[in-house]
Structure formats: structure tokens, C-alpha cells
Amino acid sequence: MRTDFDPRDLARRDFYRLLNSLVVPRPIAWVSSHSADGVDNLAPHSFFTVASVSPPIVQFTSVGVKDTVRNILETGDFVVNFTPESLFEEVNATGTDFGPAESEFDRAGLTREPSLTVSSMRVAESPAAIECRLHSTLELGDCTLVFGEVTHVAVSSAMLDGGHPLVEKLRPLSRLGRDEWGTIGAVKEIKRIRASDWPREFRPREH
Numbered sequence: 001m002r003t004d005f006d007p008r009d010l011a012r013r014d015f016y017r018l019l020n021s022l023v024v025p026r027p028i029a030w031v032s033s034h035s036a037d038g039v040d041n042l043a044p045h046s047f048f049t050v051a052s053v054s055p056p057i058v059q060f061t062s063v064g065v066k067d068t069v070r071n072i073l074e075t076g077d078f079v080v081n082f083t084p085e086s087l088f089e090e091v092n093a094t095g096t097d098f099g100p101a102e103s104e105f106d107r108a109g110l111t112r113e114p115s116l117t118v119s120s121m122r123v124a125e126s127p128a129a130i131e132c133r134l135h136s137t138l139e140l141g142d143c144t145l146v147f148g149e150v151t152h153v154a155v156s157s158a159m160l161d162g163g164h165p166l167v168e169k170l171r172p173l174s175r176l177g178r179d180e181w182g183t184i185g186a187v188k189e190i191k192r193i194r195a196s197d198w199p200r201e202f203r204p205r206e207h
Contacts, residue, residue, distance in 0.1 A: 072146060
């Protein structure tokens, strides 16, 4: 038996919460930007992914036009800072709706670190930062999709095995439904099967 939900029958906020509880876990873009007046902004956005490999472009979605979007449109760049489990409280705190004249860096007690290729500041406490120049935006309903071309990536050397970031050291946070957050838990590893290697009789285990 299943329970059916029609977006036409539910209030916008109720259906939004339903989707947020099913499209999980969601990685978090902890976006630092700055206004034309020089105020540094920092906010978590949990609709975040890679949009293109070549050129390298990442994408996040802002529900409504918030300070982050206004800043990026004014200045043309931003940084996606990694959100580790160790900064759980700080990441959550920067989701507070402070006014545009206040900096979440200061309110959350975080340290600014200059970026290499853009004017927006990095979060010094974060183990990795993806510097981006604005590529384009797309208005979709009540949301703004922001596409940033990656100009530089900086990762703490302690998080690397050669050039490979180690997820067990990074320990990423993710967003779930309601006020729930996820951590990495157990990590499973499996190789993708090529068609040429497909067994004659593939038998999935019983559930």
C-alpha cells in the first residue's frame, strides 16, 4: 500500500517539505559571497550539485531571492565551502535570516581567508573551498539556479591521499527532511559492472 500526494492538493510549503524528505541526502553548498558594499555573507544551500565537467561548473539553487543571489549578481563570484561534521553548529547558525548589513562570518565566529582567484572570502575552518565565477543564472518558478564556473579548488593537505580527497577524513554533512541532518555513516564500495563483464545470470540478492 502507498499513500499518494498530488502537488495540486497540498499547500506549497507542505509539498516542499515532502520533497525535501525524499530527495535525500543532499550535499550542502556553504556559499560565501560579498555585497557591493563589502559585507561578507555566508549561507548554506542544500540544493547543490555538479552541473558540468568541461567546463567545470557547479550549481546551487536559492529558494527565493536572498542575500547570496543578490551579492553574486552584484559582484560576479562566490565560494562553495565544504561543510564537515565538525562545523555542524556553525553551518546551521549561518542559515539564520540576518539582515544584509550583518556578516554571518562574524555572528558564527568564523575566520575569513582570502581566495586565490575570486574576491569572495573562504571559510578558513572549512577543509575545502571551491572558488567560482558566475557563469549564469536561471529563474525557475520561485527559485534561482546559480551556475558558477570553477576557477580554483583548495583542499587541506591533511584530507588528501595523493590528490584524492578522503571522505572518511572530510566527514561531510548532508541535509535530510525537517530539522534532520546526515553524516557519512558506513561507507560502501562497489565497482560498476561493464556490459562486457556482465554475468550470464545476474541474480540480485533477495530483499
